[in-house]
Amino acid sequence: KNQVEQSPQSLIILEGKNCTLQCNYTVSPFSNLRWYKQDTGRGPVSLTIMTFSENTKSNGRYTATLDADTKQSSLHITASQLSDSASYICVVLNTGFQKLVFGTGTRLLVSP
């Protein structure tokens, strides 16, 4: 069954610290993997898009990694800021753009 599982469900870190969020997927065939940031009460906003041939992709303080062999991805946030408090959603694209499979997200709280 095509699924995307994220861990942890929630996380609290101190401002300035780093953190890593995990995403495991069973979606097949796999096309690409996306990470989105969703602030409370807002729509998701794209952070990165990675194809199966890419191992790492950065967007400012956000770095996503992908291991297509083990079907695992991670999102690393460096030097966290209060504005990083949000849900982070992993999304895997099956063949055909209509078949996006969304994870349930990791809720991150950055505490001062």
Added chain:
Amino acid sequence: NAGVTQTPKFRILKIGQSMTLQCAQDMNHNYMYWYRQDPGMGLKLIYYSVGAGITDKGEVPNGYNVSRSTTEDFPLRLELAAPSQTSVYFCASKTPGGADTGELFFGEGSRLTVL
């Protein structure tokens, strides 16, 4: 830049009522989507459209209808609202590209409660 605009942001409906969620985008995107987001669940696709006059069902289309008369607008119609339709609804559009490429832009969401 407006991007994807959804209205209303909040709405309370009584069981059996009908309503339309509006979605408009000003980026001239052909692909548009409606998703629902339930607590603790990933977004689920309700309907999508690949261009004006063309729509198709997603994973959870029951109880909903859509139309796409223009490139800009993609309204979602709820007929005979049920408590199971209580959710947050997101409209999205996609930048041009192949079927597997392109960036998704989401609206701010419409929170619907059916009592």
